Amino acid sequence: MxxxxxxxxxxxxxxxxxxxxxxxxxxxxxxxxxxxxxxxxxxxxxxxxxxxxxxxxxxxxxxxxxxxxxxxxxxxxxxxxxxxxxxxxxxAMPNPFEKFVYPDFTFAVSTNPQRYQADLIQQFPQEARAIRRYFRDVKQGAFWFGAHTMIDLLPDWFAPIARLGVRHLGAIARQTTQHYLDRHFRNPRLKALLASQWSDYGLPPSQSCFGVHSLIVTHYLRGGWYPxxxxxxxxxxxxxxxxxxxxxxxxxxxxxxxxxxxxxxxxxxxxxxxxxxxxxxxxxxxxxxxxxxxxxxxxxxxxxxxxxxxxxxxxxxPKGSSALTVYLGLKDSPQKLGFQGENHWIYATYDHEHMARLPFLPSNAPWPQFVYLSFPSLKDPLAQGHTAEIIVMVGYEPFTQWRQQAWRHRDQDYQQLKAHITQALIDFVETRYPGFATLIEYAELSTPLTVEHFDASDRGxxxxxxxxxxxxxxxxxxxxxxxxxxxxxxxxxxxxxxxxxxxxxxxxxxxxxxxxxxxxxxxxxxxxxxxxxxxxxxxxxxxxxxxxxxxxx
Ligand SMILES: Cc1cc2nc3c(=O)[nH]c(=O)nc-3n(C[C@H](O)[C@H](O)[C@H](O)COP(=O)(O)OP(=O)(O)OC[C@H]3O[C@@H](n4cnc5c(N)ncnc54)[C@H](O)[C@@H]3O)c2cc1C
CATH class of the missing domain: 3.50.50.60 (FAD/NAD(P)-binding domain)
Incomplete structure (x- = not known):
């Protein structure tokens, strides 16, 4: 019509x-x-x-x-x-390309997997065997997760049989990451350290399958690249x-x-x-x-x-998680504070489950308890102004009350909440890296509603x-x-x-x-x-x- x-x-x-x-x-x-x-x-x-x-x-x-x-x-x-x-x-990103920053200890991840393994063993010598095994197991876990994603390439009559086979042989990929870590490691700090990249797949160890954890860990074993x-x-x-x-x-x-x-x-x-x-x-x-x-x-x-x-x-x-991102324009190069373009995963505790559960609303202080910090301008030879991004995982629910309001026309409460969140995230980084806040010229926050608006992904x-x-x-x-x-x-x-x-x-x-x-x-x-x-x-x-x-x- x-x-x-x-x-x-x-x-x-x-x-x-x-x-x-x-x-x-x-x-x-x-x-x-x-x-x-x-x-x-x-x-x-x-x-x-x-x-x-x-x-x-x-x-x-x-x-x-x-x-x-x-x-x-x-x-x-x-x-x-x-x-x-x-x-x-x-x-290629610099080497080390990731830093896991905990209150009493920072671990720099090398782009050489042997060095990464050796550095872990040096920090936790009493768990050397389990660490060696872990490096073998993540390869297996990633293989079985990958094999699972390929089942639908098989003819329809064979796919159910293959699914059963993968389920049986690839049990390593189907357990939770927490289950794997608890079974093989004793030191809670080491367990937390190995789970540091969980925001790369959006689920804390108790919820993620070890297959996806393995996929991400092995994906980054030789470092990171940026287009x-x-x-x-x-x-x-x-x-x-x-x-x-x-x-x-x-x-x-x-x-x-x-x-x-x-x-x-x-x-x-x-x-x-x-x-x-x-x-x-x-x-x-x-x-x-x-x-x-x-x-x-x-x-x-x-x-x-x-x-x-x-x-x-x-x-x-169950629904997937979303994120808050603060986009920062900087007056000066973050290299002045010693950053080289590596990622910083900053954690206030070793308890990822607690950090993932914390409601983000500012009244429920202390928040945040972890962030991911990255510097796009240090990774890109074409960048003109210096930039940083602070990201933290959140759910969608706290934002549902504004979902009917149009982008750029959301009410004062939403704007105030965004300003509060922005400040809280900057303050959190500032406590770890004093001087960071003075570099900032421009700040803008995206919420799960922003993600939903621009990507049309379900609940952001x-x-x-x-x-x-x-x-x-x-x-x-x-x-x-x-x-x-x-x-x-x-x-x-x-x-x-x-x-x-x-x-x-x-x-x-x-x-x-x-x-x-x-x-x-x-x-x-x-x-x-x-x-x-x-x-x-x-x-x-x-x-x-x-x-x-x-x-x-
Ligand atoms: C904050 C954040 C950080 C991330 N960091 C990394 C990282 O560092 N490294 C990494 O590897 N991955 C990262 N990811 C994940 C990665 O970006 C995604 O997994 C990947 O890009 C998804 O690609 P896709 O093609 O499946 O979907 P998408 O990129 O989501 O594309 C889907 C497209 O479909 C469009 N669309 C939806 N509905 C319609 C419709 N009805 N009509 C027309 N168009 C429609 C959307 O607008 C969108 O453009 C990150 C993601 C986010 C949001």
Whole structure:
């Protein structure tokens, strides 16, 4: 009724331009010569890899602070090189790249896993055996978690058998992280230290499965990398690959419904997010891929009239955590205080469970009890102004009272609460690093409502479906859906993080390619990546000079 009908000039439609969506779109374009339409509800593409600037000189990332396993020759690096036609440069973080900062003790994590292990043994010699075992076990845990995420690549008749096999053999990945740590370690400080990166997957040790803990730990065993130009450089480098094949990325197009005909996905209805009063558009294509997350896809985009038994399970599954982020513009280089670009995980106690449970409301002092501190400008040779970010995990509930109020039009109470939170987070860092507060020129806070608004993720969740042990039993956490020609991609189709969501994109592209498609896709990627000329450090420096205008207002 008055809706403009467009001819099907695309071979596939991808809902959402996060790293998962961009990956599948670029691979379909490059390896399968498909014209792909990517529809993004935000005005900036990239999903959690997008960034923003203030005052023309301060630039921040929203959901990318470091990526592991990006050394030359690694699988992740090969995929990124192919996706971006080698147009993206990765900058290694300094060594040590992480500092776990506890009240009486700071542990610096080396980019050399043997050194990391030796440093732990030196601090806790009485637990040397368990530490050696831990380094073997995280590799196993990561392997089994990874194996689990690949089950949906198997033919439907074989997947249940494989699931049983993985469940049996990969029991190590299914226990909670707390269970593993309690079983193998005695010293509570050591247990806490090994769980220090839990915000990287959003769940304290009692809730996370050891598989996801292992995945993250092994992901960062050789250090961290950062894309030159920041997170937005990723979408900027991938977009031409999609467009060259006749594809298109349209921002501010919010998909409101996946269109089904006889149980087959045939298109989407999308509204102009800037002008929702306008008539929606209908886009048709023989293949629909959603990067909008499992909850959005199953509960909001597939018509409610379509019978789906998994809906109830999805509705009742525990929700993922969100975060508060303070974006800081600095007057001067943080190097003046000794920071080199490494991450700082600052903890007020060794009790992660207590810290994770604390309600953040300022009346319930003391809060916060932990933060993650990072310095984007020290990682990016193109940065103009110096910046920092302070992040802390929170739930969504304390913010629900403002969810109906529009972005930038929320009431005074919300603004006051934000000001209070901002100050509390800065004060917490200041107690550990005196002088930090005097560096600050600009501060802005994002809440779970901000995340929900810009990423459209359910309740502002930052990692998608939470990696509790029960996630491993859910058939709907998969790239396949029960609907013909409809697939999922990104974090909920694989695993969380930039690398996890990107591999979700590779997986979906492989599934679409048919039997053994994933393995053929990976083989092509590895071959092409090998033939690419290495990017030299000089290129980074040259880019830094050439593109120094890239953050201008
Ligand atoms: C604060 C924070 C810090 C993080 N730090 C790191 C880190 O340092 N390293 C790391 O590896 N990972 C990190 N992550 C996690 C990582 O960013 C994500 O796991 C990953 O980017 C998810 O990618 P995705 O493609 O699955 O989804 P997303 O990036 O969430 O993309 C989904 C896209 O779909 C769009 N969309 C949703 N609904 C619709 C619709 N109806 N119509 C059109 N478009 C729609 C959204 O706007 C969004 O662009 C962090 C995340 C956050 C938020």
């Amino acid at each position: 008055g809706t403009s009908l467009r001819p099907a000039k695309f071979d596939a439609i991808v809902i959402g331009s996060g790293i998962g969506g961009l990956t599948v779109a670029a691979l379909l374009a490059k390896l399968q010569h498909k014209r792909v339409l990517v529809l993004e509800q935000h005005f900036t593409v990239g999903g959690f890899t997008h960034g923003f600037s203030r005052k023309g000189k301060f630039h921040w990332d929203v959901g990318l602070h470091y990526v592991g396993d990006m050394g030359r020759g690694s699988t992740g690096r090969a995929v990124f090189d192919v996706l971006t036609d080698g147009q993206l440069t990765w900058q 030159v130009g920041g997170g937005p450089a990723i979408a900027a480098a991938i977009a031409p690959v999609i467009e060259r094949a006749g594809g298109k990325i349209i921002p501010q197009r919010r998909v409101t419904e996946i269109l089904l005909e006889s149980g087959t996905a045939v298109g989407v209805r999308a509204e102009n997010a800037a002008h929702p009063e306008q008539e929606p558009d209908i886009y048709r294509a023989p293949l629909i891929i959603s990067d909008a997350g499992a909850i959005n896809t199953y509960l909001k985009l597939i018509p409610a009239s379509y019978p789906l038994p998994v809906r109830q399970q999805i509705q009742s599954f 969740s930052i990692y998608g479906i939470p990696c509790i042990p029960a996630r491993l039993n859910q058939s709907w956490v998969s790239a396949k859906t029960p609907i013909k020609h409809l697939y999922l991609t990104g974090a909920d189709a694989s695993s969380l993080g930039i690398m996890g969501a990107m591999m979700g994109g590779v997986k979906t592209a492989g599934l679409v390619a048919g039997p053994l498609g994933f393995f053929k896709t990976m083989a092509t990627i590895m071959k092409e990546a090998k033939s690419m000329p290495p990017r030299s450090v000089q290129t980074v420096a040259q880019q830094s000079e050439e593109a120094s205008h890239s953050y201008s207002p």
